[in-house]
Amino acid sequence: MSDTVTGGDTVSRMPKFLRRADPAVATAFACIIALLIFGSLYSSSFLSPEYLLQQLKVASFLGVIATGMMLVILLGQIDLSVPWTVATGAMMASAAAAFGPMGVALAIPFGIFCGMMIGLVNGIGVAYLRIPSMIITLATNAVAQGLMVVYTGGFSPQDSASEAMRYLATGSLVPGVPNAVIVWALIGAGTVFLLTRTTFGRSIYAIGNRERAAYLSGVDTRRIVMITFAIAGGLSAFGGVLLAGYASKAAQSMGDAYLLPAIAAVVLGGTSILGGRGSYLGTVAGVILITLLQSILSVMQMPEAGRQIIYGVVIVVMLLLYGRAPASR
Amino acid sequence: MDTAPEETRPLLHMQGISKRYGGVRALEDAELVVHAGRIHAILGENGAGKSTLIKVMSGVVAPDQGRIVLDGAEVTFDSPAAANKAGVVCIFQELSLIPELSVADNIMISDPPTRFGMIDRRAQRRIAVEALARAGASDIHPSALVKDLPLSRRQMVEIAKALARKPRILILDEATSALTAADVSKVFDVLKRLRSEGLALLYISHRMHEIAELADDCTVFRNGQKIATYKAGTKSDNEVIELMIGREYQNVFPPKPAPNAAAKPILECRGLTWTDRLTDINFTVRPGEVVGLGGLDGQGQRELLLALFGVLRGCTGQIVIDGEPVRLASPAQASSGKVGMALIPEDRKTEGLMLPMTVRENLAFAAMDKVSKHGIIDRQAEDRLLDEMVKLLAIKTAGLEIPVGALSGGNQQKVVIAKWLMRHPRIILLNDPTRGIDVGTKQEIYQLLRRLADQGAAIVFYSTDYDELIGCCDRVLVLYDGAIKRELVGDEITEHALIASALNIDVAEAAKMARANA
Numbered sequence: 001m002s003d004t005v006t007g008g009d010t011v012s013r014m015p016k017f018l019r020r021a022d023p024a025v026a027t028a029f030a031c032i033i034a035l036l037i038f039g040s041l042y043s044s045s046f047l048s049p050e051y052l053l054q055q056l057k058v059a060s061f062l063g064v065i066a067t068g069m070m071l072v073i074l075l076g077q078i079d080l081s082v083p084w085t086v087a088t089g090a091m092m093a094s095a096a097a098a099f100g101p102m103g104v105a106l107a108i109p110f111g112i113f114c115g116m117m118i119g120l121v122n123g124i125g126v127a128y129l130r131i132p133s134m135i136i137t138l139a140t141n142a143v144a145q146g147l148m149v150v151y152t153g154g155f156s157p158q159d160s161a162s163e164a165m166r167y168l169a170t171g172s173l174v175p176g177v178p179n180a181v182i183v184w185a186l187i188g189a190g191t192v193f194l195l196t197r198t199t200f201g202r203s204i205y206a207i208g209n210r211e212r213a214a215y216l217s218g219v220d221t222r223r224i225v226m227i228t229f230a231i232a233g234g235l236s237a238f239g240g241v242l243l244a245g246y247a248s249k250a251a252q253s254m255g256d257a258y259l260l261p262a263i264a265a266v267v268l269g270g271t272s273i274l275g276g277r278g279s280y281l282g283t284v285a286g287v288i289l290i291t292l293l294q295s296i297l298s299v300m301q302m303p304e305a306g307r308q309i310i311y312g313v314v315i316v317v318m319l320l321l322y323g324r325a326p327a328s329r
Numbered sequence: 330m331d332t333a334p335e336e337t338r339p340l341l342h343m344q345g346i347s348k349r350y351g352g353v354r355a356l357e358d359a360e361l362v363v364h365a366g367r368i369h370a371i372l373g374e375n376g377a378g379k380s381t382l383i384k385v386m387s388g389v390v391a392p393d394q395g396r397i398v399l400d401g402a403e404v405t406f407d408s409p410a411a412a413n414k415a416g417v418v419c420i421f422q423e424l425s426l427i428p429e430l431s432v433a434d435n436i437m438i439s440d441p442p443t444r445f446g447m448i449d450r451r452a453q454r455r456i457a458v459e460a461l462a463r464a465g466a467s468d469i470h471p472s473a474l475v476k477d478l479p480l481s482r483r484q485m486v487e488i489a490k491a492l493a494r495k496p497r498i499l500i501l502d503e504a505t506s507a508l509t510a511a512d513v514s515k516v517f518d519v520l521k522r523l524r525s526e527g528l529a530l531l532y533i534s535h536r537m538h539e540i541a542e543l544a545d546d547c548t549v550f551r552n553g554q555k556i557a558t559y560k561a562g563t564k565s566d567n568e569v570i571e572l573m574i575g576r577e578y579q580n581v582f583p584p585k586p587a588p589n590a591a592a593k594p595i596l597e598c599r600g601l602t603w604t605d606r607l608t609d610i611n612f613t614v615r616p617g618e619v620v621g622l623g624g625l626d627g628q629g630q631r632e633l634l635l636a637l638f639g640v641l642r643g644c645t646g647q648i649v650i651d652g653e654p655v656r657l658a659s660p661a662q663a664s665s666g667k668v669g670m671a672l673i674p675e676d677r678k679t680e681g682l683m684l685p686m687t688v689r690e691n692l693a694f695a696a697m698d699k700v701s702k703h704g705i706i707d708r709q710a711e712d713r714l715l716d717e718m719v720k721l722l723a724i725k726t727a728g729l730e731i732p733v734g735a736l737s738g739g740n741q742q743k744v745v746i747a748k749w750l751m752r753h754p755r756i757i758l759l760n761d762p763t764r765g766i767d768v769g770t771k772q773e774i775y776q777l778l779r780r781l782a783d784q785g786a787a788i789v790f791y792s793t794d795y796d797e798l799i800g801c802c803d804r805v806l807v808l809y810d811g812a813i814k815r816e817l818v819g820d821e822i823t824e825h826a827l828i829a830s831a832l833n834i835d836v837a838e839a840a841k842m843a844r845a846n847a
Binding site: 197198199200202203205206209210212213214215216217218219220276277 | 638640659660661663664665672674679680681682683684685686690693694695697698701704705706748
């Protein structure tokens with residue numbers, strides 16, 4: 001039968017360690033190195049440990065948000081509610097911090113909880129009501145925005161982030177290593193475990209590949225879709241909590257700058273936008289790549305308009321490159 | 330060979346047509362002669378090559394070998410559009426109309442009349458009215474939306490659409506299967522009129538009485554070859570069935586043990602009904618029994634299996650497991666330990682497997698609770714169980730970590746079966762499990778089914794291959810139009826009885842004929 005899917009021949013001739021590496025992930029890492037070399041030609045401080053660590057810290061906010069996005073994209077869905085889920089997480093955590101010592105203690109969990117609620121609504125809409133994720137997440141984004149505007153009266157909220165939030169985002173438990181990077185590493189390790197070692201993770205891949213086959217195999221696909229959206233919402237909100245800690249307070253539309261970069265990081269890391277295929281290592285590479293690109297464009301003092309254009313063009317070009325590569329996982 | 334009508338020069342002559350799909354031979358040196366002004370019926374079992382022949386004729390697929398002679402000149406059709414241009418137009422089984430467009434838009438969809446580069450609506454409407462009148466459906470308004478028309482009217486639009494392309498040869502592939510008897514007779518009047526206008530009509534149907542009423546000539550296909558062409562009415566139904574069955578089948582099936590009537594039924598179906606596709610289905614299955622579902626393709630067998638497995642919403646009636654009525658609302662419930670059901674689905678590529686995922690992930694997928702604790706996969710336990718399964722079913726694979734899509738069709742199907750056997754199901758439903766796989770693997774699957782039954786499983790087995798039903802099943806339920814028309818037990822399961830009851834013609838006569846042959 002002529003139903004083989006993979007280019008098995010070319011793969012089997014490669015050495016073993018390369019065979020295991022996804023070509024997309026390798027490309028992303030190669031681009032990171034190329035960007036660093038290009039940047040160091042521009043400014044010698046580009047390769048300094050301080051700069052690199054600073055970039056990693058900035059990347060970790062995007063990294064946490066992109067983790068949730070990756071889980072949803074692996075299902076073959078999309079989460080467009082990221083901007084205001086991020087803002088909701090930040091604002092609700094800051095708001096809780098204003099309610100005495102109890103509020104301070106519960107600020108972070110409360111922010112994440114609010115994000116999970118938004119994600120849960122997304123998940124119920126997609127899994128049980130069969131609303132396309134593009135529509136329902138766009139709608140919950142608008143609702144979250146409205147609720148936050150009602151809460152703040154349309155001005156930047158006066159509440160400021162709790163000590164714990166600031167410590168998580170800007171402190172460093174291990175000298176020299178920002179806490180935000182440690183947080184991202186922990187979330188990343190948890191995600192890798194979830195995706196590779198648990199039945200839940202396997203079900204996510206299976207649903208992304210063939211929801212029908214997964215359903216007919218006796219897996220409760222709707223429950224898994226719903227929970228995955230809730231996790232993604234929680235991670236977006238957690239990203240917002242970290243951002244609020246970083247800036248000491250929440251702000252209107254602070255999440256707007258994270259939707260496209262989160263999707264781009266996931267897809268540049270080799271995760272199929274159609275779902276079912278991708279590794280977390282790729283998302284890590286994608287997040288670092290996007291962060292470096294943004295940084296280099298701002299170091300070069302490129303005007304905002306030019307930055308947006310280059311940023312968009314790079315994403316389209318890289319997606320085209322990946323689109324030509326044969327499917328493999 | 331029987332005599333073909335010789336009174337006119339053939340309009341279309343297909344000679345030595347061969348077509349293979351991968352390793353499967355769909356047509357082998359097939360021949361067909363079609364005359365103008367006649368209705369030519371094509372008969373054959375499922376998979377006899379009828380559909381492929383039609384596709385070759387109408388330019389949908391290119392033949393590997395052979396020539397098509399139209400009006401004395403050899404032609405090649407590299408697309409349906411080319412065939413249409415030469416006057417060969419096909420009305421396919423599935424309705425090809427776009428519901429949101431008007432009747433006139435649909436009729437002229439591929440080649441609308443234009444004026445200054447814009448669609449000339451007035452001309453389009455005029456042509457549509459003419460075509461509808463010719464199809465005997467002038468009551469349909471050309472600007473009505475197709476979605477507002479009932480199914481039978483849509484079929485008339487479909488015919489008008491074909492007529493608007495000025496065909497000389499009109500092919501109807503199961504064009505009446507969606508119609509009620511009253512609508513069918515209207516369509517027949519139209520077809521007879523078209524015949525008198527000099528068109529050649531090719532008519533493909535499983536309904537014997539339609540063919541008897543309509544056809545002038547008949548051609549029987551079997552295993553991709555033309556078996557006989559004869560004038561309609563010169564052969565009895567039973568002779569036709571003989572021609573359709575043909576070849577003897579080899580002894581590839583395991584022996585059937587004597588039935589154990591004492592065993593209590595494990596699965597019982599009471600009055601199962603789903604929309605208009607399943608009507609009042611009643612049957613029981615005992616442990617150790619292989620029960621077949623027979624009948625023509627698409628008579629509700631698939632729906633029945635899906636309904637049992639909890640996939641279909643809105644079923645009425647009762648499913649009884651071990652004497653206890655149960656409600657099965659999802660595959661998760663049907664496959665749970667208490668019920669213990671498994672479904673080997675129809676299409677392994679879209680329903681059975683996640684092709685890009687590894688053999689390991691696919692094999693373990695239906696039984697993840699058996700290889701994990703608290704949701705965390707135990708790799709060692711998984712390896713052990715999977716190795717066992719790979720050995721048990723002799724799955725040929727270069728390891729557990731390669732994509733399952735890289736395996737051959739037969740081995741893919743083994744993976745689908747193995748993934749369910751890991752759950753040790755008590756009731757196994759199979760939906761045409763041997764379609765498109767090689768003979769050797771088929772044989773292994775037959776042996777496996779019998780072995781599982783001997784170990785106490787109850788098996789419900791739908792197959793489009795009559796040989797399989799005869800060779801594997803202790804009982805066969807023949808479905809027609811969503812209802813069980815007949816139950817064949819033991820020696821009653823013969824090709825004559827199966828085909829006769831599948832076509833819903835006189836079963837007694839067919840049985841008599843079978844006895845006379847034996």
